[in-house]
Amino acid sequence: MNSDGPSKKLNKREFLKSAGLVTATAAGATTLAAPYVKAQSPITWRLQTYAGPALAEHVIKPSIDAFNKAANGEMTIELFTADQLVPQGELFRAVQSGTIDAAQSDDDSMASPVDVAIFGAYFPFASRYSLDVPVLWNWYGLKEIWQEAYGEVQGVTWLSAGAWDPCNFVTTKPIRSVADLKGLRVFTFPTGGRFLTRFGVVPVTLPWEDIEVAIQTGELDGVAWCGATEAYTVGWADVNKYYLTNNINGAWAGSYFANTEKWNALPEHLKTLFNLAMDSSHYYRQHWYWWGEAHYRTTGGKLELTTIPEAEWKTVEDEALKFWDEIAATGERNKKVVDILKNYAETMRKAGAPYRYG
Incomplete structure (x- = not known):
């Protein structure tokens, strides 16, 4: 500081x-x-x-x-x-x-x-954009649920x-298909890592200040912790080579x-x-x-952008919905949150652009 x-x-x-x-x-x-x-x-x-x-x-x-x-x-x-x-x-x-x-x-x-x-940090595909988070908490009832839980x-x-920012892969190896995720050792959040193991990702927990060195020594293949802004701000863009534009969540909560x-x-x-x-x-x-996110993707110059084709990436999104249902089954309050997320996603789809495209 x-x-x-x-x-x-x-x-x-x-x-x-x-x-x-x-x-x-x-x-x-x-x-x-x-x-x-x-x-x-x-x-x-x-x-x-x-x-x-x-x-x-x-x-x-x-x-x-x-x-x-x-x-x-x-x-x-x-x-x-x-x-x-x-x-x-x-x-x-x-x-x-x-x-x-x-x-x-x-x-x-x-x-x-x-x-x-x-549901904190990166619950898979819970949001598409950063504005989704304050809307969910302030207008869809998550604020009251969090007050109840912590009460x-x-x-x-x-x-x-x-x-905060989206969750993208920033890695030393290129990712161009879902198969490329298998075996990747990445620093990530507990829930995000739990979900990504379904695709062969190996989540690794280390102190934050040790991540850069762990990437340089090969202990890590990268991070699934942030978007482009953080990758460039904290120096991770200097020790990685690739940035996957597909993300597993649009905004850290x-x-x-x-x-x-x-x-x-x-x-x-x-x-x-x-x-x-x-x-x-x-x-x-x-x-x-x-x-x-836009500035560093277009002018950062340190990370090559890669993308998994949309049709293939949809298999990851579909798996996330199964994950949602598994979490909903763990308790009534979690079910209430998942129901809100489903209702919100459906509302955004029905609203169309600019809320959701396609």
């Missing part, structure tokens, strides 16, 4: 020690929260994002910088990047315990212990969902989460300000990714 942001020199060991001191101090403190007045010490939160430093500069830092400025000394959010304080797979538990105050992530890779977590888990409050006690303790005006900051982040990503 830039030097003008909060200090990031705190290592994990020092952080965990200080977190323990804070917890011990809090345990002995009165349970009666005093009303906030400006003369009190500023509120300080630690927020960790799923994104590495280069990507965080776009997907969250502008909104956090704006929040800190607008909070006018009443509150400061210290931003930490992927795995900086805790590993990504432990992020939910860290927020739940209060070790970290908030997080920006998908439910899937942070191991949220809720049934709907499987059953103590310690973490789900706050807001938004869209991610959310903001907060420790429930810390969220409830905020005065209403700071909650409102944080909600505005989240909306600002969602909006920035809408236009940044939409610009970047």
Whole structure:
């Protein structure tokens, strides 16, 4: 992150020690929260994002910088990047315990212990475009379902969902047919990887900062983690050669989460300000990714574009619908989500262009 942001020199060991001191101090403190007045010490939160430093500069830092400025000394959010304080797979538990105050992530890779977590990140073919995600959450009922699901888990409050980029293959080997997927070792999300194993893909889990080296050494054949914008922004376009234009999802679905006690303790005006900051982040990503996907495909120059013929790719889409039905069978709430996705897809098809073509 830039030097003008909060200090990031705190290592994990020092952080965990200080977190323990804070917890011990809090345990002995009165349970009666005093009303906030400006003369009190500023509120300080630690927020960790799923994104590495280069990507965080776009997907969250502008909104956090704006929040800190607008909070006018009443509150400061210290931003930490992927795995900086805790590993990504432990992020939910860290927020739940209060070790970290908030997080920006998908439910899937942070191991949220809720049934709907499987729909986070890249649920196969759940969306075609980035606008599908806010529409599904705000106008088709997913927001209320997520509130219900996280309301059953103590310690973490789900706050807001938004869209990121599509999920394309960025690889060292060309993909021109479904058969070319077989045996590919790729860094991807848990649910996306689970689906892709049906086509012989080998999902690999590694710390985010290790991916580039793993591709260079041949441990990975690439990623199925992002679109062109991220591939170029984080440097993965420098170590891969090919970009498959077919994607398994049109937009990553991610959310903001907060420790429930810390969220409830905020005065209403700071909650409102944080909600505005989240909306600002969602909006920035809408236009940044939409610009970047076209820009880097056409002018990036580092990745050769390949495409699986539409008729052949339809076999992958058809398999995704079978996957949907399997997930729907796991519980009533998951069935409700799948029914919404099916209804939405049918509505988009009936609406025609520009919602769906063909």
